[in-house]
Amino acid sequence: MHLEGGNGVGKTSLLRILCGLSALEQGAITWKNQSVAQNPDDFRLDVAYLGHQLALKEDLSPLENLRVSAAISGQQLPSAEALAALSQLGLRGREHLPVRVLSQGQKRRAALARLIISKAKFWILDEPFVALDLAAQQVLSGVLNTHLNNQGMVLLTSHQTVALQGDGRSYRLSA
Amino acid sequence: MSAFVAIVKRDLVLAFRRKNEVITSVFFFVVVAALFPLGIGPELNTLRLVAPGILWVGALLASMLSLGRMFATDYADGTLEQMALSPNSLSLLVGAKILAHWLLSGLPLVLLAPILGLQFDLSTNALWVLTLSLLLGTPVLSLIGAVGAALTLGVRGGDVLLSLLVLPLYVPALVFGAGAVQAEISGLGASAHLSVLAALVLVAAVFSPWASAASLRIALES
Numbered sequence: 465m466h467l468e469g470g471n472g473v474g475k476t477s478l479l480r481i482l483c484g485l486s487a488l489e490q491g492a493i494t495w496k497n498q499s500v501a502q503n504p505d506d507f508r509l510d511v512a513y514l515g516h517q518l519a520l521k522e523d524l525s526p527l528e529n530l531r532v533s534a535a536i537s538g539q540q541l542p543s544a545e546a547l548a549a550l551s552q553l554g555l556r557g558r559e560h561l562p563v564r565v566l567s568q569g570q571k572r573r574a575a576l577a578r579l580i581i582s583k584a585k586f587w588i589l590d591e592p593f594v595a596l597d598l599a600a601q602q603v604l605s606g607v608l609n610t611h612l613n614n615q616g617m618v619l620l621t622s623h624q625t626v627a628l629q630g631d632g633r634s635y636r637l638s639a
Numbered sequence: 640m641s642a643f644v645a646i647v648k649r650d651l652v653l654a655f656r657r658k659n660e661v662i663t664s665v666f667f668f669v670v671v672a673a674l675f676p677l678g679i680g681p682e683l684n685t686l687r688l689v690a691p692g693i694l695w696v697g698a699l700l701a702s703m704l705s706l707g708r709m710f711a712t713d714y715a716d717g718t719l720e721q722m723a724l725s726p727n728s729l730s731l732l733v734g735a736k737i738l739a740h741w742l743l744s745g746l747p748l749v750l751l752a753p754i755l756g757l758q759f760d761l762s763t764n765a766l767w768v769l770t771l772s773l774l775l776g777t778p779v780l781s782l783i784g785a786v787g788a789a790l791t792l793g794v795r796g797g798d799v800l801l802s803l804l805v806l807p808l809y810v811p812a813l814v815f816g817a818g819a820v821q822a823e824i825s826g827l828g829a830s831a832h833l834s835v836l837a838a839l840v841l842v843a844a845v846f847s848p849w850a851s852a853a854s855l856r857i858a859l860e861s
Contacts (some may be wrong), residue, residue, distance in 0.1 A: 486719060486860050509726040517717025523656040524649070535645030536718075538726045562656075 465630070467621045469637035475621040476516070476590055478637065482619070483513045483588050495586075512537070512584035514592060518575040522564035526555050526574040529563060532576050539582060550616035553603055567593045576600075580607055587611065589620040642727045645737040650739035665747045668701035672755040674776060683760045691769065691820035695813055698748045698773055699780060703805065705711030705744045706784040707791075707798045709736060710855065714792055723859055729852040737785045737848065745777030761824070768823040768833070775836040776816040782843035783808045789854035793861065812839060 469475050470608050480486040482493060484504060493500040495507045495613050527546055534541035550559045553573040563571060579587060587608075593601055608618050608631050620626070654661050675693045679685055686787035713719040713736075722732045752773050755767045761769065787805035791797035 481722060483721060498816065505726055511724065513720070515717060515722050517715075517720065519717040521653060521712075521718070522647070523653055528649075528652070532645050532649045533718075533721060535642045536721055536725045536727070537730065538642060540641075553699055595782060597781045 465617075465619045466626055466632065466636060467637060468623075469621075473637045475637055479513070479515070479588050479590050479621065481531040483511055484508070485513075507632075509538070511586065511588060512574060512579060512582040512586070513590075514579065515590045516569055518565045520571060520575055520580045524561055525560045525562055526550055526566070526577065527559040529574060530577050532580065534581060536537045537584075539581070539583060545581060546577075549587040550574070552580060552607075553577050554600065569597055569600065570628070572596055573600055576604060576607070577613070585615070586617045587619070589618065591621055591623075593622050593624060593626070642725065643731055646652075646732055646735035647739045647742070649713070650736060651742065654739075654743050659707065661743050661747070663703045664704040664744050665751065667704060668697050668748050668754065669751060671697040671700070673758065676758045686759045686822060687761065690756060690761055690765075691824075694752060694756060694759075694769060694820075695773075695776070695817040698752070698777060699809055699813055701748060702744050702777060702780045703784060703802065703809075705740065707786050707801060707804065708787040709740050709785060710792050711788075714858065719855060720859060723856060729855065730848040733785065733789075733851045733855065734848040737781050737851070740785070741778050741781040745773075745781055748777060749773045761820075765820055765823050768829045769820045771833060772816040772819040774834060775840055776812045776831060778811040779836070779839050779843050780809060780846035783812075785848055785851045786854065789851040789858065792855065792858040812836065814851040815839070 466477070467475055476494060477486065481488055484493075484500060484507070488501075495503075495510065498506065513548070514629065519533060520526075521532075524532070527550065530546050530550065531541055534546075547556075547559060550556065553576060555573055558566065558570065560624045563574060566574065576633065579589075592604060605627060607619075608626075611618060612629055618628070663851050672694055675689070676686055679689070696802060713722070722727055725732060749770060753770050756766045756769050784801075787801050787808070790804065791801045794800060815832045815835045819829040821838065822832055823829040
């Protein structure tokens, strides 16, 4: 699903509410026919969220960051898999550098590596294509398509057209 | 449980890559404890009398120095969001952060206290009680501080508010911690004070991660 809309109409707020970071004023969110408010743990196992903030520690390397975030999301992560994810995003040779010396685009790549290793079914991505060069955008599209082909779901916001396979739907949010 | 270990390890690694933050609070404790005997002069009786209070207040302020940063960096870079969305309970992850905070800003004080206590002419027994009271008391400081740090997260001028919020809650730990050493010096025995401190740790260990996690969720909502 592709969520569109101009600046400030509330795309990010909607995503934050959906993944449970912000509180809901009206209505209910259900996941697999169960209310998320009553049963947050099942939902959190299935959801991966990537927002504007990358959740990277500047003093840690991309590899260490990836390991920690895998542990936080309750996953086992073999080294080979972590290295493969980073090299898929073109961070090979930089996996041991501290994140603070990487460029903006490389930082985003390091954060996106989290998706490649993620076992979650439902990805909520806030502007995942920002600051990526063409090559990285293609890699990311490939990652998203692989996920969709594996019965995954993606909800993303983006200001550019995204070519995704499967039953892609586009929603436009207006103020 | 692996997430708990991973977060403790990560915070320790981060602290070792950015040593000045840890060193600041330890150095503060050492300087405060070293300046008082110089200021008071070689009055052994006076020194023995004020030692427990000074060492405990020093430890309390030193451990408070690093409280503001406990959740601030995780909040700023979005790690806290990821923790809140983790299938692991947020209280567990917060518990890991509290443990890491204690290992970095409480444990060094415990280890240094007997050496600094020598300047106040404390007896061997009193030094032991001092160390033991800090070993039981500094975790209380980290646990209570975590609730304060979580409540003031993202608030402008949060550091001042944090001290106002947390210092009154530190009073029981200070009273019984310093009291234990005083009781040992005056020959009454410190076991009663130490038992109360131990009880404080247990109560704080149960409630603090839970309360901190609830405040963090509120801070993340905005």
